[in-house]
Amino acid sequence: MSPYDRAPTSDHEFRELADFAPVMIWRAGTDKRCDWFNQPWLDYTGRSMAEEVGEGWADGVHPDDLQRCLATYIGAFDAREPFSMEYRLRRRDGEYCWMLDNGAPFYRDGHFAGYWGSCIDVTAHREAQRTQRIIISELNHRVKNTLAVVQAMAIQSFRGQRPVEESLAQFESRLCALAGAHDLLVARAWEEVALRGIVEATVAPHDPGGSLVSMQGPPLMLRSEPAVSVAMALHELLTNAIKYGALSVPGGTVRLTWSHVPARHAVRLEWKESGGPPVEPPVQRGFGTRFIERVLAAHAGGTAAITFAADGVHCVFEAEARSGAEISFPPHVDQA
Structure with a gap:
């Protein structure tokens, strides 16, 4: 043996x-x-x-x-x-x-x-389980919030006497805007995203040449929920401006600025249209206005107010944000 x-x-x-x-x-x-x-x-x-x-x-x-x-x-x-x-x-x-x-x-x-x-x-195993529970909890939270936004869009898009085709087109447009915002977040692995990146990505399809919407503000970072809300709010404002406001006529422009409000850990975005047709306050608030002021502002942890001034629509939107640098490259790295 x-x-x-x-x-x-x-x-x-x-x-x-x-x-x-x-x-x-x-x-x-x-x-x-x-x-x-x-x-x-x-x-x-x-x-x-x-x-x-x-x-x-x-x-x-x-x-x-x-x-x-x-x-x-x-x-x-x-x-x-x-x-x-x-x-x-x-x-x-x-x-x-x-x-x-x-x-x-x-x-x-x-x-x-x-x-x-x-x-x-089994420390590593327990930590992995804890991380998994956190991820699942966060995923559930995000899915519920996203569904709440979609539900609000559906209710408002199909409310009223508009033809079904028009309501469906509006709903699909808003879904595309929501999907675009989520694409930006996925690219950043659902981490914080730069406000300027959100603004530029949302405005670009409506202003390919960059001559209609001017933008200015400091580097700021947004969490996922405020980022989605800001993108959706801008989409609504752009859509209305193209249909009825400053961007519906030649020569009309929009000035978009933002500033940091450290005391409230927030960003204050200001949208001002000019050069468009005279503005008359609507008899009743439309979907876009209600959606921005009620749903998106609450979703972003901030506030919103839209004023229909005679010389152009004016909107002030606040959302949670923090100061931060945009993505940059070290001097020795080739950016090409």
Whole structure:
């Protein structure tokens, strides 16, 4: 028989094998006290065998987990049942890490002889699970908010006596604007986006040459929800300006400016049309006006107000924002 075909026959051989195991192993006698730990356990805790045996190992368990850990261990021990539990154990560098500890009774010659157990560090796994829960929660939140915006668009687009074809065209246009805003966020992995990038991307389809809408403001960053709201508000203002306002006639222009309001952690955007036909206040607020003032402003964590001045529509829109630099390249990087 090859020496590789037989199992270790001595306690020395077993301990030698256990010291090379990729897990932390412990043993307890019939008195519940641990009497041996393998080398990976001692290397992990940075303590000696003498310090760990008996009840010494419990010194490394996080104080908030100790009573639960002991209750599980003692309860399983008295019932002679396997157990599995998680607790935080102090690593040799002083940091507490989560361990998955599995223990089970063992017998010799039919008599209970104690417990064997093994531990693995599951800190990374627990962190991954926590991150996954956060992502799912955030996704649910964003989906609900997006559906609320779509619902508001649908209700307002198909309200009134307009022909179905006209209502459908308006709804589809607004959906495209919403999709465009989401595309920008996806490109940034749903992180903060530059306000100027949102403005330029929203205005570009309506002003390809860049001669109708002027824009000016400091570098500011927006979270996902305010970014969507700003894009949708600009889309509504542009659509109305093209149909009825300054951009419906030659020579009409729009001036879009924004400033940072540090006290409110917000951006203040100001939209002013000029050179268009005389403006008369509407008898009732249209979808775009209501959508901006009620839905989008609340969604952006800010406020909005639209004034139908005789010389052109004026809108002030506030949303949550923070000061920040636009994307830039180091001087030595070729930007071509």
